[in-house]
Amino acid sequence: xxxxxxxxxxxxxxxxxxxxxxxxxxxxxxxxxxxxxxxxxxxxxxxxxxxxxxxxxxxxxxxxxxxxxxxxxxxxxxxxxxxxxxxxxxxxxxxxxxxxxxxxxxxxxxxxxxxxxxxxxxxxxxxxxxxxxxxxxxxxxxxxxxxxxxxxxxxxxxxxxxxxxxxxxxxxxxxxxxxxxxxxxxxxxxxxxxxxxxxxxxxxxxxxxxxxxxxxxxxxxxxxxxxxxxxxxxxxxxxxxxxxxxxxxxxxxxxxxxxxxxxxxxxxxxxxxxxxxxxxxxxxxxxxxxxxxxxxxxxxxxxxxxxxxxxxxxxxxxxxxxxxxxxxxxxxxxxxxxxxxxxxxxxxxxxxxxxxxxxxxxxxxxxxxxxxxxxxxxxxxxxxxxxxxxxxxxxxxxxxxxxxxxxxxxxxxxxxxxxxxxxxxxxxxxxxxxxxxxxxxxxxxx
Amino acid sequence: xxxxxxxxxxxxxxxxxxxxxxxxxxxxxxxxxxxxxxxxxxxxxxxxxxxxxxxxxxxxxxxxxxxxxxxxxxxxxxxxxxxxxxxxxxxxxxxxxxxxxxxxxxxxxxxxxxxxxxxxxxxxxxxxxxxxxxxxxxxxxxxxxxxxxxxxxxxxxxxxxxxx
Numbered sequence: 368x369x370x371x372x373x374x375x376x377x378x379x380x381x382x383x384x385x386x387x388x389x390x391x392x393x394x395x396x397x398x399x400x401x402x403x404x405x406x407x408x409x410x411x412x413x414x415x416x417x418x419x420x421x422x423x424x425x426x427x428x429x430x431x432x433x434x435x436x437x438x439x440x441x442x443x444x445x446x447x448x449x450x451x452x453x454x455x456x457x458x459x460x461x462x463x464x465x466x467x468x469x470x471x472x473x474x475x476x477x478x479x480x481x482x483x484x485x486x487x488x489x490x491x492x493x494x495x496x497x498x499x500x501x502x503x504x505x506x507x508x509x510x511x512x513x514x515x516x517x518x519x520x521x522x523x524x525x526x527x528x529x530x531x532x533x534x535x536x537x538x539x540x541x542x543x544x545x546x547x548x549x550x551x552x553x554x555x556x557x558x559x560x561x562x563x564x565x566x567x568x569x570x571x572x573x574x575x576x577x578x579x580x581x582x583x584x585x586x587x588x589x590x591x592x593x594x595x596x597x598x599x600x601x602x603x604x605x606x607x608x609x610x611x612x613x614x615x616x617x618x619x620x621x622x623x624x625x626x627x628x629x630x631x632x633x634x635x636x637x638x639x640x641x642x643x644x645x646x647x648x649x650x651x652x653x654x655x656x657x658x659x660x661x662x663x664x665x666x667x668x669x670x671x672x673x674x675x676x677x678x679x680x681x682x683x684x685x686x687x688x689x690x691x692x693x694x695x696x697x698x699x700x701x702x703x704x705x706x707x708x709x710x711x712x713x714x715x716x717x718x719x720x721x722x723x724x725x726x727x728x729x730x731x732x733x734x735x736x737x738x739x740x741x742x743x744x745x746x747x748x749x750x751x752x753x754x755x756x757x758x759x760x761x762x763x764x765x766x767x768x769x770x771x772x773x774x775x776x777x778x779x780x781x782x783x784x785x786x787x788x789x790x791x792x793x794x795x796x797x798x799x800x801x802x803x804x805x806x807x808x809x810x811x812x813x
Numbered sequence: 814x815x816x817x818x819x820x821x822x823x824x825x826x827x828x829x830x831x832x833x834x835x836x837x838x839x840x841x842x843x844x845x846x847x848x849x850x851x852x853x854x855x856x857x858x859x860x861x862x863x864x865x866x867x868x869x870x871x872x873x874x875x876x877x878x879x880x881x882x883x884x885x886x887x888x889x890x891x892x893x894x895x896x897x898x899x900x901x902x903x904x905x906x907x908x909x910x911x912x913x914x915x916x917x918x919x920x921x922x923x924x925x926x927x928x929x930x931x932x933x934x935x936x937x938x939x940x941x942x943x944x945x946x947x948x949x950x951x952x953x954x955x956x957x958x959x960x961x962x963x964x965x966x967x968x969x970x971x972x973x974x975x976x977x
Binding site: 549550551553576578592599620622636638640641664680682686708710711726750751753771774776777779804 | 878880913914915916917918919921922923925926929930933947948949953954955956957958959960961964
């Protein structure tokens, strides 16, 4: 977070250093950057046409609402109340009257317009520095009208990137397990949704138990565990075509799958005779390689972003702890040495941190540590939570949290939550049903 | 740096929470031990137990994070082995389970390890491995939906189920 703020300051210093030096991180709650998201202007003809096609009264406002929600959710920006805006959207997009926006304390302004061009949605938007009275960025997109939500996400990503110097994470999806029914007979389905919870879609019917879906970082493939015919096996699913296949031909349970960063291998555990070891399967030539060979439980493997190392958890020391090793299984090193048990290590897409679940004295924590195990930092504590997954820019973690049931065994729920890497900005992600095992996709665009 | 101060404060608060929660957990264990349904944290009651035949309980229970068979478990498995020897046409599935207090993937492996502990014991009492299939459910199929030590002890189990 500090880095982002420094970058924000660096970017905006040439325009006005005084106002931004006031960004105060010492009080524990950050001062998000105040900005104004003016509704995208739209001519009456286009508005009516889009209303027919998309059943939305004003698609310009709808898209700007997406941008506003995304920026607010990031915790770094504070979109101001539209009621305070003095300038009309269409005029603001041509030439903002910066004094007006300055008056309501907006430091940045987003304007734009939407047209219908040959049955396509054309959007242009501009980002303005209010204090310097300058345009910072202008972009236009043309796409099919049904893509309007994605347009909002792409604009959000561009603004986030321009203002923080880091890639955004809004034009992304989350795959997760939808849960329903009593705790003793949970019905679980694979489900997918946009990062903001919209466009939810179920991918399986719930006839068999499914667990731990994970995105391929380079394509629309997903790997997950299914109990199809009561045989727990790792599967590969193409979410565009719906085709599925078993991964490898193992004489027993395979589980805990994840893709390699280049998307060409699946790494997973295979359990046999009371021990679980880590294997990889190359998706191009189907070759299976054994990576660990130890009488302990070795599971939850995750590659470093350069593909050279693997982190995993093992109970070879007697209890569940986090280890790293080279990609061929050599040089195994334990890195977690704090009190308690450590599981589900996941390597950050930036390469510098490993996120994990920790169990200590009856509480579960989501935390991060450096890849040598130093600098352990616990972000959130609860009765039960696990399975962090990184946003593609390595700034946010998504995980799931379960509630404690009462004496009668009632009151169980499982929900998805996200938290900033700093430990701030914890928030629930709304899902139509209970939810667990989230996995964040890469950026869909660029 | 001021930021690190915040983290230190957060840590202090977390530590304080830990100390408090630790006491709470200990008390819970103590209350349940009094009811006489647990020894250590292994379930010794019969609430959830079903029977493969008269005097042949279908399940054995485990301590937290363990797959070691207790004396009572070995007795149960010897009864199962004797019954299986008398019924050579019957095959079984050993379903291994864990409680909800562990990460999902590790618990899948732990369930498999528990079911295999039961399988190995049946095999030493003359049951062929061809007749036994092992299946782990991890923490996915608890019998008791409670979030307390007694419920968890009932859920840490390996259940022998007729396959045919």
